[in-house]
Amino acid sequence: MKTTVQDVARRAGVSAGTVSNALTGKRHVAEATHRRILDAMEELGYQPNLMARGLVNQRSHVLSIVIKEFSDLGYYGYSSVLTGIQRKANQLGYSIMLHFVDGPSEEEIFATLNQVSAHRADGVLWVIHEIEGNRNWVRDIHPEKYPPIVFLHMHPDPALSVVSIDNQAGANMAVSHLIEQGCRTIGIITGPLDWWESQARLAGWKNALQQAGLDADSSLVVEGDWLADSGKTGMETLLDRRPDLDAVFASNDRMALGALHTARRRGLSIPEDLLLVGYDNTPEGASYWPPLTSVRQGLLQSGQIAVEDLHQRIESEINEQTAPRQHIIQPELIIRQSSMRSR
Amino acid sequence: MKTTVQDVARRAGVSAGTVSNALTGKRHVAEATHRRILDAMEELGYQPNLMARGLVNQRSHVLSIVIKEFSDLGYYGYSSVLTGIQRKANQLGYSIMLHFVDGPSEEEIFATLNQVSAHRADGVLWVIHEIEGNRNWVRDIHPEKYPPIVFLHMHPDPALSVVSIDNQAGANMAVSHLIEQGCRTIGIITGPLDWWESQARLAGWKNALQQAGLDADSSLVVEGDWLADSGKTGMETLLDRRPDLDAVFASNDRMALGALHTARRRGLSIPEDLLLVGYDNTPEGASYWPPLTSVRQGLLQSGQIAVEDLHQRIESEINEQTAPRQHIIQPELIIRQSSMRSR
DNA sequence: TTGACAAATTATAACGTTTTAATTTATAAA
DNA sequence: TTTATAAATTAAAACGTTATAATTTGTCAA
Numbered sequence: 196m197k198t199t200v201q202d203v204a205r206r207a208g209v210s211a212g213t214v215s216n217a218l219t220g221k222r223h224v225a226e227a228t229h230r231r232i233l234d235a236m237e238e239l240g241y242q243p244n245l246m247a248r249g250l251v252n253q254r255s256h257v258l259s260i261v262i263k264e265f266s267d268l269g270y271y272g273y274s275s276v277l278t279g280i281q282r283k284a285n286q287l288g289y290s291i292m293l294h295f296v297d298g299p300s301e302e303e304i305f306a307t308l309n310q311v312s313a314h315r316a317d318g319v320l321w322v323i324h325e326i327e328g329n330r331n332w333v334r335d336i337h338p339e340k341y342p343p344i345v346f347l348h349m350h351p352d353p354a355l356s357v358v359s360i361d362n363q364a365g366a367n368m369a370v371s372h373l374i375e376q377g378c379r380t381i382g383i384i385t386g387p388l389d390w391w392e393s394q395a396r397l398a399g400w401k402n403a404l405q406q407a408g409l410d411a412d413s414s415l416v417v418e419g420d421w422l423a424d425s426g427k428t429g430m431e432t433l434l435d436r437r438p439d440l441d442a443v444f445a446s447n448d449r450m451a452l453g454a455l456h457t458a459r460r461r462g463l464s465i466p467e468d469l470l471l472v473g474y475d476n477t478p479e480g481a482s483y484w485p486p487l488t489s490v491r492q493g494l495l496q497s498g499q500i501a502v503e504d505l506h507q508r509i510e511s512e513i514n515e516q517t518a519p520r521q522h523i524i525q526p527e528l529i530i531r532q533s534s535m536r537s538r
Numbered sequence: 539m540k541t542t543v544q545d546v547a548r549r550a551g552v553s554a555g556t557v558s559n560a561l562t563g564k565r566h567v568a569e570a571t572h573r574r575i576l577d578a579m580e581e582l583g584y585q586p587n588l589m590a591r592g593l594v595n596q597r598s599h600v601l602s603i604v605i606k607e608f609s610d611l612g613y614y615g616y617s618s619v620l621t622g623i624q625r626k627a628n629q630l631g632y633s634i635m636l637h638f639v640d641g642p643s644e645e646e647i648f649a650t651l652n653q654v655s656a657h658r659a660d661g662v663l664w665v666i667h668e669i670e671g672n673r674n675w676v677r678d679i680h681p682e683k684y685p686p687i688v689f690l691h692m693h694p695d696p697a698l699s700v701v702s703i704d705n706q707a708g709a710n711m712a713v714s715h716l717i718e719q720g721c722r723t724i725g726i727i728t729g730p731l732d733w734w735e736s737q738a739r740l741a742g743w744k745n746a747l748q749q750a751g752l753d754a755d756s757s758l759v760v761e762g763d764w765l766a767d768s769g770k771t772g773m774e775t776l777l778d779r780r781p782d783l784d785a786v787f788a789s790n791d792r793m794a795l796g797a798l799h800t801a802r803r804r805g806l807s808i809p810e811d812l813l814l815v816g817y818d819n820t821p822e823g824a825s826y827w828p829p830l831t832s833v834r835q836g837l838l839q840s841g842q843i844a845v846e847d848l849h850q851r852i853e854s855e856i857n858e859q860t861a862p863r864q865h866i867i868q869p870e871l872i873i874r875q876s877s878m879r880s881r
Numbered sequence: 882t883t884g885a886c887a888a889a890t891t892a893t894a895a896c897g898t899t900t901t902a903a904t905t906t907a908t909a910a911a
Numbered sequence: 912t913t914t915a916t917a918a919a920t921t922a923a924a925a926c927g928t929t930a931t932a933a934t935t936t937g938t939c940a941a
Contacts, residue, residue: 199927210891215929222930225889240683245656246589246598247927250896255589257635264624274617281607281638290657291636292600295624313588314633340583423825452825459827479822482766482795484802542897553921558899565900568919590897593926 198239206235218243249315257290258505259316259342261307263323264295270421271448271477272494273322276347279498280320287506292316299323301332312341318505319344326389343508345501350391351521356508358501358522362392365490365526366399369444369472372488372528374407376536378442378470382415384429384454386446393418396446396474415440419450426453434461441469442534448473448480451487455533471533481531488534491527500524541582549578561586592658600633601848602659602685604650606666607638613764614791614820615837616665619690622841623663630849635659642666644675655684661848662687669732686851688844693734694864699851701844701865705735708833708869709742712787712815715831715871717750719879721785721813725758727772727797729789736761739789739817758783762793769796777804784812785877791816791823791832798826798876814876824874831877834870843867 200218204211209228216222217232224232235241249255260280262273284291292314294307304323311319321333321344334354336344345356373381383400386393397416404411417432419425426445430453433440445451451473458465465471465485473480473489480487500522511517543561547554552571559565560575567575578584592598603623605616627634635657637650647666654662664676664687677697679687688699716724726743729736740759747754760775762768769788773796776783788794794816801808808814808828816823816832823830843865854860 200929201927211927212891212893212929213889216890219929223889228889242652242655242683244593244658244927246592246658247896248929249589250587250593250898250927251929253896264621278607281636285638290653293624293634293636295628309585310633312585315587315589340585423822427825449822449825452822456825456827479766479792479795482770482792482799484799484827543899544897554897555899555921555923556919559920562899566919571919587897590926591899593897593928594899596926 198241199244200241202239203232203235203241206239207231253315255315255317256288257292257314257316258284258318258320258502259292259294259311259314260320261294261296261311261323263299264297271475272492275492275494276322276498279495280502281498282495283499283502287502289317289502289506296323299326299329304329304332308336308341316342317509318342320501320505321346322348325349325391343505345505345508347497347501348392350395351523352519353521354519356504356519356521358497358504358524360492360494360497360524360526362395362526363399363402365474365492365528366396366444366446367403368399368526368528369474369488369490370400370403371407372530373442373444373470373472373534374403374409376442376470376534379409380415380437380439381409381442381444382417382433382437382440384417384419384426384433384443384445384450386419386421386450388418393446400444419446421447421449423449423453423456426450427457428453430454430457434463443469443471445471445473448475448477448487448489451480451489451533452483455483455487465533466535470536473533476529483533485533486531488531489529491529493524493526497522497524541584542587543584545582546575546578546584549582550574596658598658598660599631600635600657600659601627601661601663601845602635602637602654602657603663604637604639604654604666606642607640614818615835618835618837619665619841622838623845624841625838626842626845630845632660632845632849639666642672647672647675651679651684659685660852661685663844663848664689665691668692668734686848688848688851690840690844691735693738694866695862696864697862699847699862699864701840701847701867703835703837703840703867703869705738705869706742706745708817708835708871709739709787709789710746711742711869711871712817712831712833713743713746714750715873716785716787716813716815716877717746717752719785719813719877722752723758723780723782724752724785724787725760725776725780725783727760727762727769727776727786727788727793729762729764729793731761736789743787762789764790764792766792766796766799769793770800771796773797773800777806786812786814788814788816791818791820791830794823794830794832794876795826798830808876809878813879816876819872826876828876829874831874832872834872836867836869840865840867 200211200214204214213224214232217224217229296303296307319342347358349357351357385397401411414436417429419429443454445454451471463469473487476489476491480489508517543554543557547557556567557575560567560572639646639650662685690701692700694700728740744754757779760772762772786797788797794814806812816830819832819834823832847863851860
């Protein structure tokens with residue numbers, strides 16, 4: 196835990212500089228010496244000190260991920276993104292530091308950002324959902340007081356680097372599919388409406404209905420909070436309000452699960468009496484009864500793209516700033532029995 | 539991103555040492571100077587460089603979490619533990635670095651450990667499940683080549699610091715509860731049997747049956763892989779083998795979901811025809827149909843305890859090594875309708 | 882042999898902190 | 912006033928690397 200480059204040098208009978216050269220491979224060192232150095236390292240169990248290295252190189256090779264705490268990590272979406280991030284980061288030689296935020300309130304955001312910056316992370320991946328003022332605080336951040344930041348799952352913004360998923364298209368697909376199945380009265384259980392994802396999915400629903408000349412009445416809309424319970428009550432409300440309801444689009448799989456629960460409790464069969472589509476395509480969905488049709492988001496991919504973009508940004512920063520880029524990923528509909536009209 | 543303690547010092551008209559004193563609060567600095575320094579920091583937007591600080595203090599205030607990659611993060615259990623870890627770590631002033639492992643093969647384990655040690659993490663939280671040789675490699679690690687390590691969810695071992703959950707007791711509770719409900723032929727869907735958790739839960743099942751003088755025949759045991767699909771097929775097998783089956787204990791909620799699926803497909807009602815208990819108490823379980831009885835593990839708590847123990851270990855290391863400690867957490871049964879005999 | 886030139890190595894100065902020991906400044910007693 | 916003592920500040924060294932510029936060593940042609 197504490198043999199240093201000096202120790203290795205002494206043991207190999209060379210200077211510290213040579214050991215460093217052997218280590219980084221930037222300057223050439225003679226075959227024989229190289230071998231001796233390697234041996235010395237082996238014998239002494241040398242571990243380079245990344246803090247010292249980072250200090251002189253002005254480069255930590257650490258990427259900071261900022262994520263909202265608690266429930267989020269257990270949520271399928273976030274963990275997929277993280278996995279995608281991890282893979283690419285690893286491949287590019289970065290380590291990952293995790294920062295949690297509760298609020299996110301303005302002050303907490305800046306506190307976190309300061310911590311990130313104190314660690315001298317090379318870049319930041321912002322995986323906090325966007326609500327209200329959020330976007331504006333974050334737009335003001337950019338100054339070179341902080342390392343480059345890539346925002347995941349925010350809606351596109353020319354001033355920021357964003358990797359996001361086309362939520363409106365995803366919802367549109369889902370609802371269009373229901374329409375093709377012959378449904379006419381399609382309810383939606385949305386996420387919290389201060390999330391832009393929720394808004395976008397709602398817009399997709401509306402859009403699909405209008406394209407087909409169908410009713411997008413507000414009695415068909417009920418707001419949930421992403422959790423299964425709100426799917427239960429959402430479904431209750433929809434059924435009470437619209438006895439003619441023949442399909443429901445739930446804005447995530449958890450709420451779809453809740454909707455299934457309520458349908459079952461009320462003695463309704465899916466897909467016989469009612470069709471249902473979820474969002475996220477969680478692995479469990481395939482084991483619900485009936486197996487759940489859902490929208491696959493490509494979250495793993497989004498994590499990877501984000502890291503790639505960030506990496507470019509980090510590398511280029513030395514010369515001139517790379518302009519912000521927007522990456523928009525298209526989702527895909529996975530059809531299972533919950534939305535297949537059995538005639 | 540690059541004003542230094544020197545800059546602040548210059549601006550405040552003092553020396554670097556004084557700024558440092560003001561920063562750490564270890565030596566007293568006069569009221570007036572202190573104020574001037576604070577102002578200077580504010581004006582210059584000073585951010586301490588944690589790498590430099592870590593270098594001189596020989597303390598990074600970073601905790602490394604080693605976790606098996608991919609699916610694991612999305613798994614309820616792991617994310618809960620991580621949350622628990624994060625909370626306590628934050629409270630004690632640590633940042634968190636995440637390291638992923640695929641295998642885990644011996645070489646990969648050591649590669650990861652070397653990385654951890656290169657970052658000079660103050661301590662390690664080992665959240666890899668234990669299989670086969672695993673334990674032995676890990677026992678040999680301890681030498682002071684690496685920082686102190688606490689192992690989560692390994693079975694107790696006097697040579698190692700371990701925080702684990704009493705899986706056998708948990709399973710025993712679940713099965714005893716089924717027996718109390720009047721069940722006599724209770725099947726089990728286990729996890730992969732090279733996981734000690736699976737073994738322990740199996741032992742708990744067996745134990746409870748034997749206590750009650752009931753049959754723990756091998757025809758009642760089927761091995762799963764934690765995923766819902768294996769719950770589906772596991773349930774098929776059990777039903778085929780034992781037409782007299784009147785309850786099933788699934789070793790996690792996902793597999794319980796699969797079991798529900800199969801029961802439903804075969805036209806069996808739960809709890810009317812068959813009782814079912816899961817393990818993990820995932821939030822979704824309450825929305826399954828019927829709501830799932832399950833074993834709550836106290837994972838959040840386990841994460842917190844692990845960090846506390848690790849912290850002590852880190853602090854004390856300066857003097858003499860603290861002896862390894864075993865923490866065993868008792869789980870709790872959460873009863874819902876899937877296991878309530880309706881008579 | 883001696884140069885001339887390339888290749889390999891080294892000494893030294895950073896990087897941004899904190900700590901130690903030394904020094905200055907303030908305070909109180911004589 | 913002085914002196915003794917406490918309080919506040921500072922200069923310099925250290926932490927473990929890498930980069931730069933200087934030096935040594937080796938090779939080959941003249």
